[in-house]
Amino acid sequence: MEQLFCLELLLGKEKVARLKKAFVVVIGIGAVGSYAVEALARSGIGHLRLVDFDTIKPTNFNRHLLAVTPNLGKLKAEAAKERITQINPHCKVDALNMFAADESMEKILEGKPDLVIDAVDSLNPKTQILAYCHKHKIPVISSMGAAARMNLFSIKAGDLFKATGCRLASYVRSRLRRRGVESGIFCIYSDTPLSDEPVQKIRILNAEQDNERGRQRHKLGSSPTVTGAFGLAVAHHALLYLAGDLKLG
Numbered sequence: 001m002e003q004l005f006c007l008e009l010l011l012g013k014e015k016v017a018r019l020k021k022a023f024v025v026v027i028g029i030g031a032v033g034s035y036a037v038e039a040l041a042r043s044g045i046g047h048l049r050l051v052d053f054d055t056i057k058p059t060n061f062n063r064h065l066l067a068v069t070p071n072l073g074k075l076k077a078e079a080a081k082e083r084i085t086q087i088n089p090h091c092k093v094d095a096l097n098m099f100a101a102d103e104s105m106e107k108i109l110e111g112k113p114d115l116v117i118d119a120v121d122s123l124n125p126k127t128q129i130l131a132y133c134h135k136h137k138i139p140v141i142s143s144m145g146a147a148a149r150m151n152l153f154s155i156k157a158g159d160l161f162k163a164t165g166c167r168l169a170s171y172v173r174s175r176l177r178r179r180g181v182e183s184g185i186f187c188i189y190s191d192t193p194l195s196d197e198p199v200q201k202i203r204i205l206n207a208e209q210d211n212e213r214g215r216q217r218h219k220l221g222s223s224p225t226v227t228g229a230f231g232l233a234v235a236h237h238a239l240l241y242l243a244g245d246l247k248l249g
Contacts, residue, residue, distance in 0.1 A: 003042075003044070003088065004016055004043075004044045007019075007043060007044065011243060015243040015244065015245075016044060018242060018243055018244065019043055019044045019045055019046070019239065019242055019243060020044050020045075020046045020090075021046050022045050022046055022047070022114045022115070022242045023046065023047040023048075023049070023111065023112070023113045023114050023115075024040060024045055024047070024048055024049070024113060024114060024115045024116075024117060024238065024242070025048075025049040025051065025108065025109060025113045025115070025116045025117070026040070026048065026049070026050050026051065026116075026117045026119060027051040027052075027100045027108065027116065027117065027118055027119065027120055027125075027129055028051070028052060028100075028118065028119035028120035028121065028143075029050055029051075029052040029066070029076040029077055029079075029080050029119070030052070030054075030060075030064065030076070030119060030120075030121060031060070031063040031064050031065075031146070031222065031224075031227035031228070031231070032119045032121075032143045032146055032227055032230045032231040032234065033052070033117070033119035033143075033231065034064050034065035034066050034076075034080065034231065035065055035227070035228045035230075035231025035232050035235070036117055036119060036143075036231040036232070036234045036235040036238070037050060037080050037084070037235075038065055038083070038087070038231075038235075039231070039232055039235035039236070039239075040235050040238065040239070041083075041084040041087045041088045041091055042087055042088065043235070043239055044088065044090075044091075045088075045091060045242075046090070046091060046092065047091065047092040047093075047094075048084060048091055048092070048093050048094070049093075049094040049096065049108070049111075049113065050076075050077040050080050050081060050093065050094065050095050050096065051077060051096045051098060051100055051108050052075070052076040052077045052080075052096075052097070053075075053097055053098055053099045054075070054076050055073055055074060055075055055076065056071045056072055056073065056074050056075075056076055056079060057072070057073075058072070062222070062224055063222050063223065063224040063227045063228070065228075065231075066079045066080055066083060075095070075097045077095040077096060077097050078095050078097065080093075080095070081093045081095040096108060099125070100120060100125045100128065100129055101124075101125055101128055102128050102132070105128065105129065105132040109132070109133075109136070109138060113138060114139070114242060115138075115139045115140070115141065115238055115241060115242060116129070116133050116138055116139065116140040116141075117140070117141050117142075117143075117234055117235075117238060118130060118133075118140060118141070118142040118143065119143045119231070119234065121145075121147070123168070123171055123172065123175070126142065126168075126172055127172055127175040127176060127179070129142075130142055130160075130172065130176060130181070130185055131176060131179045131181055134176075134181045134184055134185065139241065139248045140185065140186070140248070141186050141187070141188070141234055141237055141238055141241070141248065142160065142172075142185060142186070142187040142188070143187065143188050143230055143231070143234050144160075144163065144166045144168045144169045144172070144187050144188065144189035144190070145166055145167065145168035145169070145189070145190070146190070146222065146226055146227045146230040147220035147221065147222045147227075148220045148221055148222070149190050149192070149222075149223065149226045150223055150226060151190065151192045151226075152225060152226055152229055154190045154191050154192035155188065155189070155190055155226075155229055155230060155233055156188070156189055156190070156191050157186070157187070157188050157189075157233060157237055158186070158187070158189075159183065159185070159186065159187075160172065160173060160176075160185035160186070160187040160189075161173055161182065161183055161185070163187060163189045163191070164191050165189070165190060165191035165192050165193045166189040166190055166191070169187065169189050186237070186248045188230055188233045188234050188237070190226075
């Protein structure tokens with residue numbers, strides 16, 4: 001494909017061929033997930049499964065790649081599928097409009113994906129996704145907390161159980177340990193403690209949460225640059241892994 005000519009110049013035909021054969025499941029098509037999905041589509045991934053139960057809302061516009069006026073009210077997974085077909089029509093795309101939880105993981109991950117990307121921002125589903133992948137030996141890359149951050153250069157990649165500065169990573173580790181998971185989770189995180197971030201500490205109730213799943217949460221402020229950088233960092237390491245240049249776990 002001509003669209004991948006520049007990538008072949010960088011990686012070589014053999015590695016690009018591996019990307020074309022790859023099957024990646026992305027769970028959470030929010031701010032981080034939308035950027036990750038776009039980069040994967042532009043890199044020639046052959047099969048993407050997109051999982052999200054939510055719709056695009058006005059408050060998504062400051063950071064969500066798919067948040068444009070014609071997409072208001074659309075399911076995020078469906079909007080992402082439409083965009084991918086415009087970018088890479090050779091990519092097979094499954095859009096699953098569903099909530100990620102213990103009872104839905106088998107359906108979400110059926111078909112032996114080469115990689116799972118966890119880009120959800122809720123603690124319980126994130127823990128369930130990571131525990132399932134660990135148990136079934138499915139490679140996974142997880143995004144930790146990108147909200148309430150402004151230090152773009154604090155973004156790091158590595159073992160979840162060694163990540164510092166991220167409150168979400170700490171919570172996830174604690175819950176995974178209760179499930180018997182002590183290692184083997186690769187993540188993207190910021191190592192700057194939230195107390196050191198130059199951002200407003202005010203939280204407001206997320207009145208837009210109109211789904212029936214999950215508890216009602218307080219909303220944190222977020223930056224389009226930092227959330228986008230998290231998503232691109234996730235995709236970058238996914239491509240390295242799928243091309244054979246990175247080991248996970």
